[in-house]
Amino acid sequence: MLKRILMGTALGCAMVAMTAASAQETDSPQSSRSANKPGPENSSPEFGVLFQPQSSTTDGSVSVEGRRVDYKAVAGTLIVHPEGWDDAAWREQAHSDLGDKKGEPKAEASMFYTAYFKKGVPSADRPITFLYNGGPGSATVWLHMGAFGPRRVLTPGDKHMAAAPYKVVNNAYSLLDASDLVFIDAPGTGFSRVAGKDKEKAFFGVDADAHAFAQFIKGFLSKYGRWNSPKYLFGESYGTPRSAVVVNELETSDDIDFNGVILLSQILNFDLSIDTPQFNPGSDQAYIVGLPTYAATAWYHNKLPGGRPAELEPFLKQVEHFATTDYAAALQQGSELDPARKRQVAEQLSKYIGIPASYIYKSDLRLSGGQFAKQLQINSDLTTGRLDSRFSGPAMDPLSKDSDYDPQSASISSAYIAAFNNYVRKDLNYGQHQVYKPGINVFRDWDFSHKQPGMPFAIRGATNVMPDLAMAMKYNPNLKIMLAGGYYDLATPFYEGWYEMHHLPIPDSLQNNISYHYYPSGHMVYAREEDLKKLHDDVASFIGRTDNIGG
Known part of the structure; x- marks a missing residue:
């Protein structure tokens, strides 16, 4: 596929x-x-x-x-x-x-x-x-x-x-x-x-x-x-x-x-593709529209640090609001974003998508789809699916930055x-x-x-x-x-x-x-x-x- x-x-x-x-x-x-x-x-x-x-x-x-x-x-x-x-x-x-x-x-x-x-x-x-x-x-x-x-x-x-x-x-x-x-x-x-x-x-x-x-x-x-x-x-x-x-x-x-x-x-x-937004610097909308799917995936795999909310859809509405307000505003500021504010946004992102705040901060608050798929279950040496993020498979290269294949397609x-x-x-x-x-x-x-x-x-x-x-x-x-x-x-x-x-x-x-x-x-x-x-x-x-x- x-x-x-x-x-x-x-x-x-x-x-x-x-x-x-x-x-x-x-x-x-x-x-x-x-x-x-x-x-x-x-x-x-x-x-x-x-x-x-x-x-x-x-x-x-x-x-x-x-x-x-x-x-x-x-x-x-x-x-x-x-x-x-x-x-x-x-x-x-x-x-x-x-x-x-x-x-x-x-x-x-x-x-x-x-x-x-x-x-x-x-x-x-x-x-x-x-x-x-x-x-x-x-x-x-x-x-x-x-x-x-x-x-x-x-x-x-x-x-x-x-x-x-x-x-x-x-x-x-x-x-x-x-x-x-x-x-x-x-x-x-x-x-x-x-x-x-x-x-x-x-x-x-x-x-x-x-x-x-x-x-x-x-x-x-x-x-x-x-x-x-x-x-x-x-x-x-x-x-x-x-x-x-x-x-x-x-x-x-x-x-x-x-x-x-x-x-x-x-x-x-x-x-707006989340696959390779890093090759289109200056355009941040892909990260914004991809965030709710990151959150849904983290919810499914029970990777949210504060625990999984009981219902998915109300949780996604929260994430959509954050994505189009605080997160979008932070991205728009670029290099002028205050470091303290940047850490706050990274911490909130971590609560929503299950990736450590330190990694998000180092990534300048911007994670491609491949990065997210690789990092979400990295402690288990698993790659998260791309076509269907409910799927997981063994990581091809545990040290790579991005996912190397799609587990659902392989399945x-x-x-x-x-x-x-x-x-x-x-x-x-x-x-x-x-x-x-x-x-x-x-x-x-x-x-x-x-x-x-x-x-x-x-x-x-x-x-x-x-x-x-x-x-x-x-x-x-x-x-x-x-x-x-x-x-x-x-x-x-x-x-x-x-x-x-x-x-x-x-x-x-x-x-x-x-x-x-x-x-x-x-x-x-x-x-x-x-x-x-x-x-x-x-x-x-x-x-x-x-x-x-x-x-």
């Missing part, structure tokens, strides 16, 4: 060459190039030069909170192109698309999806939700097999799981009772593939990635006749900034209004990968002779610059897509937003999302379009069954209130 979160340790897997296709698999560039030469039989933009769409259709059923849902599942691919691609020009110039003077074809992506359609209801009246994880560089196996797909892998407890065999069960909290579902793998991840000239530049970047997803969604709406369905986006982690850019692009450029956007474990402004990733590889091939009848890539290392090539609405050029620096979400909400004042987060998420702290939403450049009246839901869980709220049920019920209720069916 580290691959799903920006600034997490990247996977070491390299992109491999595409294999030759079977009857239902993506063709390699060489094989599809000859099959897709221009001509009347191959003049649809759904077919690219390098790839052809493939699909496999199966039937199934799932019991959701006691009610049976029969469905049709389609596992397949759609072809998308970089920004500036024109279908008319494609028909006229497909020969040139086969290669430039060096023989390199233009970039294309084949994006893999798994769609679930409930049987027995008119599709035009059925909500449809597009779901994806983040990374960037992550496939969507996590939401698929952990949250809302019809099958779910069991990952109980906050300790390292035993190795295979893993247990996959009927998902009693699949979202199929409320909406048809489309799980999408980002270009280059999962069974999605990228190829052609400058493929990394074409698809690996904030804007390039969002454009690919927007193109995919439009293509999917056309292919399955869902243009008039209530529409939703569900993004987790980096999927949340992706959603902000995608919904703004589709609404303002393509006149496609959405009913709602669900943001799980949100980060829209990367200046449950194998279960997800094994479960999906088995499920997609045996139940969905897709993927034989192909490699499923749960994550790829895109950080070397990823372009974090972003062209915000109204800007004539992309801004280089920390990505901030708050203006995109604000623009989408103002352009479509009926757009509803649901924010969900876990108290024990050190990757994208829950208070960070709250802060971002309350600082969106929108009229006060549009703040009423945003709802908030928090859970005693981590980044993957759904990894804990009790919270998966609550998340399902909250999202299903959100869709039911906003789908405009019968209203």
